[in-house]
Amino acid sequence: MTSSSTLTAHNLARLLQATAPHAAAEGIGLDQIDGIRVEADGSHLYAIATDRYTAAIARARLLTAGEPSEPGAPFARTVHGHSIPTLRAWVDAHRGDAALNLTAEADHLVLTGPRGTLRIPAGSEEFFNWRKLVHTALADHPADGPCARWTSRLWERWQHAGREITTWHTGGTTPLLVLGADFIGLQAPHRPDPTQAQTTADALDAWKASLGPDTGQRLDLATVVPDPSPREYPTATTVPQMSENLLRQTLAVTAGLLDAPSEDAVAAYAWSAYRLLKALRQADPDLAAATVADLTDQLEDGAIGEWAWEAATDEGHDPQQWADARARPTTVASS
Structure with missing residues (x-):
């Protein structure tokens, strides 16, 4: 039995569309979860993605005996972020009812369909235990606790309620309470669908074949992968603090001091300048121009250090004190 599975193009496209927004971005030190995990267990194909803040698991039933292919042996491969657009474009090029066969190789995933073959890089490295994660989440709720049914298209209406919001819901037909900074809102649940899970016990029953037995071990979303290596970005919580940071570092560079900004700091300042310019352009295009x-x-003038020194003085700072503190030699106690 080969490590291959077959399903319709519509179902594969649905799996990718549902999970792609939850995948960790490339280049942030989380290579283990950069992309979408594709797993087959002989009866379903799963797509799994997480960015440590959200997690999404979608499944579709494989085509079985009497249809284009017998289900193959289980496999698991991770299609990393840079390959996702190619994979989605290839799948979308097929009719929804087209049968697509997925075969796992050592470091590739091979897809075969009516429009040809796509051989895409896919790693077999260890992925987080999403089954244990779901078991933990379900165990945190009463088995017979009532579920509420929501329309996801309404969730985007809360994105301007505040950068962070607090929610409460007592279950059943009571509304969801949404609290932000100087904001409070309500969202009513939809009427229950008798064909869908009504309790967490129902949800576990619907997924028990996919999840397997609960080992009792806990796995929390925030700890599915280690934290990325920390980077020492210059931080500021207020406009005056950021202004002072920028002036200090400008003077450090122009003075040729040893503690000039690191590459990470330079990247952070460049990004900060872009974001601030973008905000200024949106608020007042003429002032931005x-x-x-x-x-x-000023840049063409070349005297950036002089401009920064004058600006620091105008804002009430003491740039000479900054320079003295930076240039002061370290004292070593004599033995």
Whole structure:
């Protein structure tokens, strides 16, 4: 029996669409969860993705005996972020009812369909235990506790309620309470669908064949993978603090001091400048254009250190004190 499975193009496209928004972004030190995990167990194909803040698991039943292919042996491969657009485009090029066969190789996933074959890089490295994660989440709720049914298209209406919101829901037909900064809102659940799970016990029953037995071990979403290696970005919580940071580092560079910004810090400042310019352009395009023109003149003048020194003085700082503190030699006690 080969490590291959067959399902319709519609179902594979649905799995990718449902999980792709939850995959960790490339380049942030979380290579283990960068992309979408594709797993087959002989009866279903699963797509799993997480960014440590959300997790999504979608499944589709494989085509079985009497249809284009027998289900193959179980396999698991991770299609990393840079390959996802290619995979989705290839699947979308097929009719929804087209049968697509997935075969797992050592470091590739091979897809075969009416429009040809796609051989895409896919790793077999260890992935987080999503089954244990789901068991933990279900165990945190009463088995007979009532579920509420929501329309997901309404969730986007809360994105401007605040950067962080607090929610409460007592279950059943009571509304969801949403609290933000100087904001409070309600969302009514939809009427229960008798064909869908009504309790967590029902949900576990619907997924028991996919999840397997509960070992009792806990796995929390925030700990599915280690934290990425920390980077020492310059931080500021207020406009004056960021202004001071920028002036300090500008003077450090122009003075040729040893503690000039690191590459990470330079990247952070460049990104900060972009975000601030974008916000200024949205708020006042004319002021943004005038500021860029003025900045260009100053950069062409070449005396950035003088401009920064003058700006620091105008804002009430003591740039000489900064320079003295940076240049002060370290004292070593004599033995």
